[in-house]
Amino acid sequence: MARGTDARGPVRIRALLTLLPTLLVPLFLLLASLFASATTTWAAEPESAQAAHLAARLRTNPVHVTDQLPREIPRSTAPEFAELAKRTGVPTYVLVLPPQRGDDRELLGAVHDELGRDGLYVLVDGVGVTEAAxxxxxxxxxxxLTVTTYELPYDAGxxxxxxxxxxxxxxxxxxAAARADAAREKYAxxxxPAQYIGPTDRDNQSFLTGILLAAVPLSLLLVTAYVRRWRGRRPGAARPGAARPAWGRPWLAPALALLAAGGIALTATLLFDQTRSSAAPAPTAADLSARVDRVAAGLAKDPVYEDPESRSVLEAGQSNRLRERIRSFARSAGGGPVYVALVPQLSEDESAADPELFAASVHERLGRAGVYVVADPHxxxxxxxxxxxRLDSTRLYFDLPEPIAYGDDAxxxxxxxxxxERLDRLMTYLDDSPRTAEPEHPSAPAPASDPVSETTLRPLFSGDFWPGLLLGAFAAVVLLTLVAGALGIAGAVIRRRNPEPLPTELLPYTAPTEPSAAYLLMVARSELRTLVxxxxxxxxDDPAARARLRDCADAALLLVDRDPGRLDDAATAPQDPAILVAVTLLARAGRAALAGELNDLCCGVNPLHGPARTRRHVRVAPEGPHRRMLPVCAECQDTAVVEPRTIPTLLLRLPGGEGAPYYETEGPLSAVPQDIPRLIAAVRDWAAATGTTGTTGTTGTPGTTALADPPAPA
Structure with missing residues (x-):
């Protein structure tokens, strides 16, 4: 029996070992299933709580607008979103929330599951529609979504x-599909372009407006005045009593400057007509206080308040432990209440992302002393x-360890x-904080900027407009300097190509005794052009002067076949140097008559010296008693008295004249030693002899053309 019993024992053990895997596998699978279920439940809990809260809000109203973005989307805009939702043609549920940390589509799915209603679910943040399902x-x-993303500028709102x-x-x-394809192609x-401008853009607009408003009118005034003065200083410019052209009226430049200033101001006002820098509607006082009221009401019931619109960041065990430690700190010596608000701090909220201001507002609304902790879940x-x-506020604010205040890499x-974990460490830090004899309070935080003025642009004619005016005035002065330099260069080039006649008093010192043909052509061209x-x-004014002017001009033009332009080209100009000298003398006599001077004589030694002062006998040959009565200018008169033997060297000798004095050459110059009227008559006789065509002049000599009388004074 004993051996039989012993034999059955190993058999039973082997049987149990054989059945053990069969029993353990289902048990292991059951435990794994329970663990996975627990893990899934914990992981889904934060989103489920958020989805349940949002579903409850949508169950009351199909449009929920958060109270955390009053500077961008005030709660008072809910009716407008509701009106837009009706346009879709299907049941639409709109959630306007701060930016989310999780997957937006999963959030919409969770909200739909909690709400249990079919329809179009739309998620909107501070920028626009971000997701829909x-x-x-x-x-x-x-x-x-594609059309909204591509067609609208980023600041559309x-x-x-x-x-x-x-x-x-x-x-x-x-x-919708066709429009989406077109949007992708057009804005690929x-x-x-942006719909709104910022404060910097407005400053640039003001600066540019100031520059133009100062530079353009001032440039018109300065440049016009300078050009008028430049033209008046040119040789041969109109005399003060002469009639001015329309553009020379003194009132024209100020009128144009005034019109330019008005046009620039009006154009800038119409072109830069933006008044706001954002599409954000102006929030009401209720919009700005809604979140503070909500958080204060929550903290009045529970010292730990988690934002229900955000995913939870505390596990149930962590929340319970935090509350227990808060109660323990309140019972400690020198301790007190601790209020923890896990709420996002956003630039679009009522505090403009200032946690100190938010905590101060909640404390003021709650009206209770304590340590206020703002933890941003984002x-x-x-x-x-x-x-x-009675805690050291400086230590709490400035000496809070960075791993607690900002976190580490993990x-x-x-x-x-x-x-x-960090809030738990914060409670330990509070427990260890030294107590003070008196309660302490933080300094009052700076108020948040006004949301209306924050999005309102400054007036165009302000700010950088005034520096723009100064720069515009400076630019006008610079432009005047450039114009003056350009006119100076242009005047120099013009004078070189078409020199103005020299003043009469300089002629005796500059006129050569043996001029070249090119020099005679240049002087004749300059003198005749100036006369015309x-x-x-x-x-x-004087009738005699008018008659002299007419006769001189008529005779001078007769020598160039009535075409002063012939003198512009050496190929078409008269080739006889005597003709060129005669043109010069007649043009100078005509200009003198135009100035009211009737000089009948020109220097007989060198007619290019200009008017003569008197007549006297002068030596005309270096040897022998060769003298001749000639009109002489002041310089030649002095020379004839002091150094009479040098007069022959001063006689004008023409190119190709083989050294003979000018009055011995063929042509009208033989009459020069007599007087200007004889020269005019000699020119007409020469024209008749050479067959120059023309109409009858003032003396009735055939072959001449009379010019119209110059205007008499009114």
Whole structure:
């Protein structure tokens, strides 16, 4: 029996070992299933709580606008979003929320599951429509998102983005697809131009307007005045009594400057007509206080407040431990209440992303002393402020360890920024903080900027407009300098190509004794051109002077076949040097008559010296008693008295004249030693003898053409 019993024992053990895997495998699978279920439940819990809250809001109203973006999307815009949602043609639920950390499409799916209603679910943030999903309805969601993304500028704003999205959805699938393809093709490389400008752009507009408003009118005044003065200083310019052309009226430049200033100001006002830098509507006082009221009401019930519109960053165990430590700190010596607000701090919120201002506002609304902790679930930053407890506020604010305040590398990589662990360490830091004799309070934070003035552009004629005026005035002066330099260069070139006649008093010192043909042509061209020009500008009072002017001009033009332009080219100009000298003498006599001077004599030694002072006998040959009565200028008269033997060397000798004095050459110059009227008559006789055509002149000599009398004074 004993051996039989012993034999059955190993058999039973082997049987149990054989059945053991069969029993353990189901048990292992059951445990794994329970663990996975627990893990999934914990992972989905943050999003489920957020989705449940949002679904509850949509159950009350199909449009939910967050209270966390009052500077960009005030809650008061909810009716406008509701009106736009009706245009889609399908049941539409709109969530206007701050930017989310998780997947937007998963959030919409979770909200739909919680709400249990089919329709088009749209998610909007501070920029525009970011995601949409259709559940149980037909809607071209992807095409509508594409059109909204491509067609609108980045600053169009959420309302306009929602409007475009609803418009495309209402068009139907076919039209929406075609429009999406067209938008991709049109804006594949370039985005649509921005709809709004910023403060810097307005400063640039003001600066440019100031420059133009000062530079253009001032340039007109300065340049016109300078050009008028430059023209008046030129030789041969119109005399003060002469009639001015229309452009020379003194009132014209100020009138044009005034018109230019008015035109620039009006054009700038119409062109730079922007008044706002953003599409954000102006928030109401209720919009700006809604979130603070909500957080304060939540902290009045629970010292730990998590934003229900954001994914939870605290596990249930962490939340319970944090509350227990807060209660423990409140019971400690010198301790007190601690209020933890896990709320995003955004530039579009009422505090403009200032956690100190947000904490101060919540403290003021709650009206309780304590340590106020603002933990941002988006970036993980923690801000601690002591409002009324006997704690060292400086240590809490300035000496808070960085791993607690900002987190370390592990916190940056974690989705929840390890806020649960860091808040627990913060409570330890509070427990260890030294107590003070009196309650302490932080300094009052700076108020947030006014949301209306923040998006309102400054007037165009302000700011950088005034520096622009100064720069415009400087630019006008620079332009005047450039114009003056250009006119100076142009005048020098013109004088070189078409020199003005020299003043009469300089002629004896500059006229050569044996001039070249080129020199004689240049002087004749200059003198005749100046005479013709001045005859159209001046007025002659004396009838005798008018007659002399007419006769001199008529005779001078007769020598060039009535065409002063012949002197512009050496090929068409008269080839006889005597003719060129005669043209010069007659033109000078005509200009003298135009000035009211009747000089009958010109220097007989060298007619190019100009008018003669008197007549006297002068030596005309270096040897022998060869003398002749000649009119002489002042310089030649002095020379005839002091050095009479040098007079023969001063006699004018023409090119090709073989050294003979000018009055011995053929042509009209033989009459020069007599007087100007004889020279005029000699020119007419020469013209008749050479067959020059023309009409009858003042003396009735055939072959001449009389010029019209110069204008007499009115």
């Amino acid at each position: 259709a559940f149980g309805v037909r809607a071209p969601v992807e095409d509508a 959420p309302l306009r983005s929602m409007e475009r999205f609803a418009e495309v959805v209402a068009q139907g699938s076919a039209k 490389d370039d985005d649509p 970036d993980g930053f923690i801000t601690v402020l002591n409002h009324g407890l 916190a940056d990589e974690a989705d929840d920024h390890l806020l649960g 020009r001045d005859m159209g500008r001046g007025e002659v």
